Amino acid sequence: MNKILIITHTADNFSIEKVTEYIEKNDCQVIRFDVDLYPLQNKLSTTFQNGEWVSILETPEAHYRLDDISAIWYRRAYNIGSGLKEELDAKFYGAAMGEIRNTLFGFIESVDTYSLGKPGIYRRLDSKEEQLKVADKLGLTIPDTCITNNPDVAKKFILQHRNVVAKMQTGFAITEDGVESVVFTNVVSEDKLEELDTLLYCPMQFQKMIEKKKELRITIVGRDVYAFEIDSQQFEDAKVDWRKDGVNLLDKWVRTELPGDIEEKLLELLDIYNVDYGAIDMIVSPENEYYFIEINAAGEFFWLDNLTEGNLISKSIADVLCDKAPRRNNMVMA
Template sequence: MNKILIITHTGDNFSIEKVTEYIDQNGCEVIRFNVDEYPLKNKLSTTFQDGKWTTTLETPDKKHRLDDIAAVWYRRAYNIGSGLREEMDEKFYGAAMGEIRNTLFGFLESIDVYSLGKPSVYRRLDSKEEQLKIADKIGLKIPETCVTNNPEEAKQFIVKHQNVVAKMQTGFAIYEDGVENVVFTNVVNEDKLEELDTLLYCPMQFQKKIEKKKELRVTVVGRDIFAFEIDSQQSDAAKIDWRKDGVNLIDKWVPTELPSDVEAKLLELLDVYHVDYGAIDIIVSPEDEYYFIEINAAGEFFWLDNLTEGNMISKSIADVLCDKAPRRSNEVLVQNA
């Protein structure tokens, strides 16, 4: 029985269970590695001796061999080393966490089987600038964009385009008194030019504001495309960034069809990155022009999966992992003939 390793954490949502159900139906076994339980509860060991590499994962429930797995789904790596700070001298904590991360990510990078996501892939896809350059090169329409920490450059861009949105390039939140305050996309106009002087300390991405007929979330798994749309303009809070009112809009998404040329270019985008999963944000203008905004290497899909008959996004992920659907080969080494 082929074994599929899922890298996640104890607080992940029910999408793990849905994908696991389909993996079971495909006749494969799931090994779940909760990284927040590493290293205090999970023990990971890799050994080379007698000419062979072996890797074992020992969880509170079972000891698993990982050197003979068939595929990996690198889903999430949240809260690595949870609880460790309370267990050791503070002066050693930073060094220990560095070793823990290096060991875990080194293991994930070196696995010589098919992997749906890797730390290095996620890091590459963190570059919004590269995303936009590749999207533009393959023919996807993108907004006018400026990425800078130069206040004068930003001011000139805003004056030229008048309606501009500013956004961070990473998932960004500010914590005050234990409360998470997510930094959403916001409109910046000429009235706020003087506030841009602090840009010197932290670069931002500015884009010409695209009027929205609708917004799309397109989940691509292998060669399968699942497109959904929402009229984000029905909510005042969501007009600029639908995530601001995401909870109230969660049941307002509906399946949609993409133009064939847009579908082809999105698949080409995943070909360039050599990945089999991407959650893509698109704005459709009143003139029916499709603007690529970004691709998320591990973007959420569970709320859209619930809108498909039989959780088809989860099934597609399971089929790719179990080699039941076309996928882009990404083993570390070429297999011996």
């Protein structure tokens, strides 16, 4: 029986169970590695002896051999080393976490099998600038964009375009008094130009604001394309960034079809990055022009999956992992 390793964490959502269900229907075994239990509860060991590499995962429930797995789904790596800070002297904690991360990510990168996502792939796709440049070369339309930490350059861009949004390039969040606040996309008005002086300390991405007829979230798994649309302009809190009102919009998305040339270019985008999963955000203007905004290497999909009959996105993920559907070969060793 083929073994599929899912790398996630204990607080992940129910999409893991849905994908697991379909993997088991494909007569494959699921091994779940919750990284927040590593290293205090989960133990990972790799040994080379007598010309053979052997990797073992020990969990509180069982021992698993990992060097003969048939595929990996690198889903999430949140809260690695949870609880370790309370166990170690503070002077050792930072160094220990460095070794923990290096060991875990080194294992994931080096496993000689198919992987749906890898730390290195995620790091590359973190570059919004590269995404936009690749999309532009493919012929996708992108908004006028400025990425800078120079306040004067930003001010000039804003004055030139008038209607501009500012966004962070990462999952930027500010924690104060134990409360985490995510920084969403916001409109930058001309009367706020003086506040841009703080760009000196942290760069931002600015884009010409695109008037929205509808917004799209497109989840691609292998060659399967699941496109959904929403009229975000009907909801006050969602007009600039639909994520601000994301919970209330969960059931408002509608399945849609993409123009053939747009779908073809998005599939080519995944070909270039050699990935089999991507969650893509696009805007459709009142003139029906499609603007590429970004691709998320591990973007969430569970709420859209619930809007398909039979959780089809989860099924596509399972089929790719079980080699039951076309996939891009990303094995790293000969």
